[in-house]
Amino acid sequence: MYHHVKQLMYTVRVDTPDPRFGNMLLEQFGGANGELAAAMQYSVQGINCEDPERKDLLMDIGTEELSHLEIIGVLARMHLRPSKSKRTAAEADPLIAIVGGGGINLYNSMGSPWTADYLKVTGELDVDLRNDIAAEARAKITYERLMNFSDDAGTLDALQFLMTREITHMKAFSLALESMGKPMLSIGLIPPTPGIVDQYFNDSTGEGDRGEPDVRGPWNQGGSWEFVEAPAFQAFRSPETGERMSAEGGKRNGGPRKGHS
Ligand code: MN
Ligand code: MN
Numbered sequence: 001m002y003h004h005v006k007q008l009m010y011t012v013r014v015d016t017p018d019p020r021f022g023n024m025l026l027e028q029f030g031g032a033n034g035e036l037a038a039a040m041q042y043s044v045q046g047i048n049c050e051d052p053e054r055k056d057l058l059m060d061i062g063t064e065e066l067s068h069l070e071i072i073g074v075l076a077r078m079h080l081r082p083s084k085s086k087r088t089a090a091e092a093d094p095l096i097a098i099v100g101g102g103g104i105n106l107y108n109s110m111g112s113p114w115t116a117d118y119l120k121v122t123g124e125l126d127v128d129l130r131n132d133i134a135a136e137a138r139a140k141i142t143y144e145r146l147m148n149f150s151d152d153a154g155t156l157d158a159l160q161f162l163m164t165r166e167i168t169h170m171k172a173f174s175l176a177l178e179s180m181g182k183p184m185l186s187i188g189l190i191p192p193t194p195g196i197v198d199q200y201f202n203d204s205t206g207e208g209d210r211g212e213p214d215v216r217g218p219w220n221q222g223g224s225w226e227f228v229e230a231p232a233f234q235a236f237r238s239p240e241t242g243e244r245m246s247a248e249g250g251k252r253n254g255g256p257r258k259g260h261s
Contacts, residue, residue: 002063009067010161013154014078019092021150022079023109026093028072028146028162030106030114033138035072035162037118039065041135044121045128054125054176058132061169068162075158076104127187129177136170198224201231 028034039062046058082089084102091097095111096104106114120131143163147156200220207213220227 002066008071008074009064010071010158012071012074012078012158014075015152015154017079017082018150018152019080019083019089021146021152021155022076022083022104023093023096024146024149025072025076025079026096026104026107026109027142028139029069029076029104031108031142032118033135033142034108034114035065035069035139036106036114038135038139039063039069040116041119041121042132044119045125045132048121048123049125049128051125054129054180057172057176058128061132061172064165064169068165071158071162073104075155077102079155080104124188126177126180126182129173129180132173133170133177136166136173140166140170195226199226199228201228203230203232205230 030036042058042062042065046055046062049055049058080089080093080096081102083093083097084090089097093109093111095107096102099105108114120128120135122128122131140163143159143166147159147163150156150159202214202220205214216227
């Protein structure tokens with residue numbers, strides 16, 4: 001159950017209202033990486049969750065995000081309030097000014113309505129937690145960009161708090177995933193196909209006009225990696241055997257395989 005306490009989680013103060021900045025703040029109210037999306041994503045995942053320990057975590061953080069939604073809503077409202085009566089302020093966000101009378105609503109900064117499509121809910125706890133870690137990273141960088149575009153001390157103080165909490169959540173979600181004890185590449189139950197799983201397809205080869213390099217790194221060499229050079233140019237099948245032939249006509253090991261033998 002939810003209960004509203006008539007107190008903000010963090011005190012909000014705006015020294016000088018800035019309607020254009022208020023419009024930007026709507027990204028964290030009704031935007032893709034905003035607080036409502038976070039609150040709903042974790043809460044819905046929590047309702048689905050059958051692991052009582054991590055369900056507790058999802059509901060705790062989902063509920064805290066609702067408190068963040070309230071903070072960012074109050075902050076955006078303070079910045080957008082003048083748009084009800086002042087023409088130049090109204091130009092910062094005509095939708096909020098004309099339809100909303102200076103009151104905020106669940107839109108992003110470009111006036112697109114909030115949508116459940118923002119949520120990533122898979123019903124697979126470890127996959128959901130990866131989504132949540134990514135969501136916190138997106139929220140953090142969004143707050144940082146907003147902070148770069150304001151010099152209002154009260155506003156920056158509230159945004160610093162909200163930004164900090166996203167790192168706290170990212171830490172909690174990361175440790176919750178780690179404590180499940182699943183190997184990093186173990187997703188679901190069906191194992192990947194041996195051999196194919198270790199093939200790296202070098203699908204962009206050569207050096208670019210501006211010197212863009214073809215790079216080797218731990219993501220494609222060492223360990224069990226098999227580096228497959230330009231598989232598209234080697235995709236000629238031998239009519240007799242059905243086996244893959246190289247561009248030179250020779251039989252190749254490696255390269256993408258389709259079908260079963
Ligand atoms: Mn938040
Ligand atoms: Mn968060």
